[in-house]
Amino acid sequence: LCPQAQLYCFEPDPRAIARFKKKLGPSLDRVKLLEIAISDRNGMIDFHPSNADGDAKEWDLSGSIRRPKNHLTEYDWVRFDRPVSVETRRLDDWCSEAKLNTIDFIWMDVQG
Numbered sequence: 001l002c003p004q005a006q007l008y009c010f011e012p013d014p015r016a017i018a019r020f021k022k023k024l025g026p027s028l029d030r031v032k033l034l035e036i037a038i039s040d041r042n043g044m045i046d047f048h049p050s051n052a053d054g055d056a057k058e059w060d061l062s063g064s065i066r067r068p069k070n071h072l073t074e075y076d077w078v079r080f081d082r083p084v085s086v087e088t089r090r091l092d093d094w095c096s097e098a099k100l101n102t103i104d105f106i107w108m109d110v111q112g
Helices: 014-030 070-074 091-098
Strands: 007-010 031-034 037-039 043-049 084-090
Touching (some): 037 043, 084 091
Parallel strands (some): 007 031
16 A cells, blocks of 8 residues: 555564564565664663463463563463563664654554
8 A cells, every 4th residue: 555665663572573574474575673672761671571371371462571460460371470681762762863754653562
């Protein structure tokens, strides 16, 4: 629909990064994947990826740079016990470095 669109994707979870690259395959060159988290500060932070026990052992569909709290009271089978260190960038700083003056659309999955 938008052949001139420039797509920038941000993802800090190594599992989701691998899934993204596999699904896009040859189309991966049409998007820019940045393996970082957007945050209120630049630097490094612990990212808390989900995992689980039993039948849900491969559960990897949630994670956050904020330590989960209420999620655990509702879904006690989900674990966040293997944090990984990820790079964070402020969106304004990243846009400045990328020389982006205008953003037409943002689709953001926000935790916390």
